[in-house]
Amino acid sequence: MREYYSYKLQMREKYTPSVLNTGRLLQQYVIDMYIKIETQRLDYYKNRQELIRREQLQGIMDSVVAGHCQGSRVGQRVILPASFIGGPRDMRRRYVDAMALVQKFGKPDLFITMTCNPSWPEIKQHMLPTDEAHNRPDLLARIFHAKLDLLKEELFRKEIFGPVAAYTYVVEFQKRGLPHAHFLIILKAGSKLYSTESYDNIVSAEIPDKMPNRHLFNMVRKHMIHGPCGKQNPDNVCMQGSQKKKCKNNYPKPFADTTFHGENTYPTYRRRKDGKKIIVRGHELDNRWVVPYNGYLLAKFDCHINVEICSTVKAVKYIYKYIYKGHDRIRFRVNSDASDRPDSNIQPSAIDEIREFQSARWVCAVEATWRIFRFQLSEIHPSVIHLQLHLENCQAMNFTPDQDLRDVVRNRHAKRTMLTEFFYMNSVDKLAQHLKCTYKEFPEHFVWYPGKKKWEPRKQKHSIGRIVAASIGEGERYFLRLLLTHVRAPTSFDDLKTINGKYISTFRDAAILRGYFESDTSQEQCLEEASSYQMPYILRRLFATLLAEQAKHFSIEHS
Incomplete structure (x- = not known):
């Protein structure tokens, strides 16, 4: 559809489409056509969510053990993903990518x-x-x-x-x-x-x-x-x-x-x-x-x-x-009087990111034309590679409602992620073993192919890596990120937990024993990294969480 309207808006040497000479009517035309194109894309995401579910591998395995082998019985829904260009998640991702450049280059x-x-x-x-x-x-x-x-x-x-x-x-x-x-x-x-x-x-x-x-x-x-x-x-x-x-x-x-x-x-x-x-x-x-x-x-x-x-x-x-503030919008809601009464059985409406994105959106004619012609809204150089972060057997899996979950669990190719293949490359690849990179440094020397689900040596173009964020409130996932930020060339999840030949049961304890958390500067480094891209209210919450975590660690040591 987009290509068709882009064709209709082309100026030609011997012929100019009459629609281009209709004055203000052209503004209305391009806005209507772009809204139609964007609505079609949003409908794709809305309809796709009814067919595709996402669940952690461990959750699928638990479902199989419990006897739930149909994909329609488990999963979580994603509303408007970052793959939708111009959406709130996309703008947030681009902002964090830009801040990754600041962390790397100043x-x-x-x-x-x-x-x-x-x-x-x-x-x-x-x-x-x-x-x-x-x-x-x-x-x-x-x-x-x-x-x-x-x-x-x-x-x-x-x-x-x-x-x-x-x-x-x-x-x-x-x-x-x-x-x-x-x-x-x-x-x-x-x-x-x-x-x-x-x-x-x-x-x-x-x-x-x-x-x-x-x-x-x-x-x-x-x-x-x-x-x-x-x-x-x-x-x-x-x-x-x-x-x-x-x-x-x-x-x-x-x-x-x-x-x-x-x-x-x-x-x-x-x-x-x-x-x-x-x-x-x-x-x-x-x-x-x-x-x-x-x-x-x-x-x-x-x-x-x-x-x-x-x-x-x-x-x-x-x-x-x-x-990266995103589009101009007006947010409003009209509630019925019945919803305000204590005896009302009306449930509050669920959060619908697609509907919120479409509501009260301000679109001008030039923006509509820009999007129809598919011109870039933003660019970043060098490119930033988003590195997946998950605990062992907790990677996200895609499956359809009619799929047998036992087949999903047995599919070894589907289990591969950037992180698991990072471990694999450090185990078998001579270049990776020679470079001894951290997880964040790895994309500077290797390129990830999503179709093959494998890393291969980078031949051209400079890129940097960014490990997706993890809050300290997430526990083990946060400490896994902390270890991946510092430990060079780990070969497995267990390797991250092994210190001087001794296996440590949790990532938290491993990070503490390696000196990444209880050192004098670890909390400062955590706040320093967060302060480069987070807003003040999130920093205050992080500071309070760090205080609580430190107090918890102190009480355990002195009990």
Whole structure:
């Protein structure tokens, strides 16, 4: 279906489909068609859940012992999986993947936001004289996608800011329909931005001289002046509070003779009081109103392109959380009066992630066209491999309701997982034995083939691994993750529990005896890792759990 509508929206040299010249009706058309495509995909997941069940292998074996051999008798239902692009689970997974880059390569150095310019010549030249840009979402999507590729070429192939170690970007859509992209870039060690002089070489927050840089001057005036707001325009959209007395972006900024480091925030850029003024929307403005930009990128792309130094921002997870916040939505519920009465027999409605995702969703025409053309919503480099984590015989298994569970248990190929094959490779593969990798390091040297369910030596492309999260409240699974993070080249679950030839009965005791949990820094390391991507309320819960676990361990030792 998607391919059909993508075909219908193509511009051709000798023939342009009439639907592209229908004005605002085209916006309604592409939104309706995209909703139809997305509904079909969601229906697939909804109907698939009635056929496919997931259960741990140990649970299947317990069911067989109990005499329940039909797949319809056991299993758990999954609502909207992370494989659905753009869903809440998918956005959460991408956020944690991006934070894995921070753990591997350090904090991001540059935060770049590029917004589509509906007046680009490439858009205007393909429109009829009576057309308006917002009525041609196909053109906006295509041209912005092409400009995005050009920006990626400048940043990652030409390396205008220096060699890049890792990056991620996300494409979003404003309510007025214009797409924009957020880039977070981590530079390699030799190109890191440490001094204020290096900041000034990349970012400017001043009005350029008009005579030698007329083009750049016009671009700054056109795209990079904020507002105005405040006393000059109290009704501007950026004004917040009931009295609308303060700009949420803190404009106008204060004058500054030099750039200096921020206190756990963005730098304060140089904005000299040099007398330069610029007329924008009938107001005379100075350097205090300039949005930070890079002169080369602004002059080349002729659009709003904000460049910020973010290496001094302490809480980088909030930046990543911002770009992976997901779609605009409104959440509401209408309850009947009967459900509020004490004697009511009406049960509360079950949580339905698919229905919640569809409800009150905001979709603009450009986003609909972007998705119909199957352009990427995000990209991350290097890629992050999600490493499965499960206890012995507790891996998830797929089976159908009419399947004999004895056949499921006997299927050795179905039992293979990334973790079990990681153990196997350390037992038999000479390269793996030579490298002596931890589980997280293994994907940097080997690639996982899901069809074959096996690891093979990596020939190209750099990837990093991320072990899926486990809370300390999960007990043995958490301590298994702790051991896999530190122990090199283990060959089995039992090998992780064996210390100096002595077999330890639990992963918890093995981790404690190896010094991974009761050492002076183990709790700090746990909190340090979690603080890089978790939100404060989860960190507080983790801290309380660590205190309770430590008190429990202390009471056992001294009983």
